């Protein structure tokens with residue numbers, strides 16, 4: 001035991017889990033950690049909700065090192081958030097990821113808080129971005145059958161809006177201008193069955209955005225395609 005192990009034992013079970021995990025991974029692939037330490041070469045960047053039930057690389061069956069992950073409350077991508085933009089810039093300019101996946105999830109607590117006008121504190125300021133989306137799509141949201149459906153529609157609208165924000169960012173605009181291939185995808189995850197669904201957004205150039213956003217909005221506005 002090193003001196004570090006002796007410092008904090010209150011979460012000893014997590015260190016135990018970690019040792020078991022590292023042992024299992026090494027047993028199934030002996031060079032896993034040495035390969036990983038050499039380089040990270042992901043093709044995908046994931047921008048998702050910080051919700052603990054949405055583990056990015058696990059639910060798409062990828063290993064650590066295969067997806068570059070950024071998470072925040074309610075998977076918001078705004079142009080004043082240097083954290084998210086910096087992660088995107090590094091992913092695109094340095095790691096050369098080919099796909100940016102913006103993934104929301106149904107039943108998102110952040111989205112629900114907005115629709116239910118609940119207050120939690122500082123995070124309410126962050127969620128103002130979702131309030132803006134709510135105001136923009138009030139008629140569509142009011143047309144939903146019940147509160148759960150309204151929350152789920154706003155979760156989808158949030159993804160559509162964040163895909164648009166990503167496409168308008170200088171990071172993506174610059175990548176496209178120099179001919180780098182980067183596609184932005186809009187997905188949503190269902191906590192109840194563990195399944196992902198595409199919202200039909202696969203934006204790989206500026207001209208794709210308006211048409212695809214309109215089509216995605218039409219799809220979620222059509223009651224016969226209720227989820």
Ligand SMILES: [Zn+2]
Nearest residue numbers: 049051108109
């Ligand atoms: Zn969430």
